[in-house]
Amino acid sequence: MTDTDTARYAHWLRIAVEEARTGLAEGGIPIGAALIGRDGAVLGRGRNRRVQDGDPSVHGETAAFKAAGRQRSYAGTTMVTTLSPCWYCSGLVRQFGISRVVIGEARTFHGGHDWLAENGVEVVLLDDPECVGLMTDFIAANPELWNEDIGEEGDA
């Protein structure tokens, strides 16, 4: 990455982190995302809404994708997300030909980003300490909710 890339990705990640923090303040799961256009403009942003809306279909990435509305093409777009995308959200990226995924962290959850990279998506993993802290704290305090969100039975 060039310094310019690094600065752009860090700026985009801030948008996703803002969404995650808003979700946390709402009592939700702190995962946020944004879909960035070819020109760097924010097409849509959103956050996990399982708790807030009782809706398991709204992950950060799907919320951002929805907020961007109908698009004729996703070529050149970037999905920035605070957390490695689960299979559901990785499938979204692959199906619609989103070109790049910028990921806050993959320590607390390792989703489908290796699969995306194998299938031609540019994957940028930032390993951001703030993102790690958000999820580490949340999972420790809400293990059942977290397991529900990723379809794990857990020990509960």
Added chain:
Amino acid sequence: MTDTDTARYAHWLRIAVEEARTGLAEGGIPIGAALIGRDGAVLGRGRNRRVQDGDPSVHGETAAFKAAGRQRSYAGTTMVTTLSPCWYCSGLVRQFGISRVVIGEARTFHGGHDWLAENGVEVVLLDDPECVGLMTDFIAANPELWNEDIGEEGDA
């Protein structure tokens, strides 16, 4: 499949086809789905709503998943869909551990169902002529809309 299985799957597919036909009558893309519980009860049903709601995130399968609300586990559930699930919807099935996918047809679109089978999901492909006809007619009449729904650039 036993005769009982065949009858159950055909019954479930009728629900998905009803959803697809409702979508078509609304001017939408005719793909429907339902999530069926361990006990055979319908947990949720829905249809593609790209056109109706201007929402690209609502495919038949994600609509059915949303309609089922929050579930602690998807073990033993079946997603029945009129069309082979795209990567987005295949990712949904894998992430949440939905046990079985019953598919109306995969002639007009071949999604991620082989990948699901490789990853432990029971895949039942019915090759239903009514489902094939619905999509064949729709794609012939609306090629641009169909390409948009699966993230293809098309020739347009």
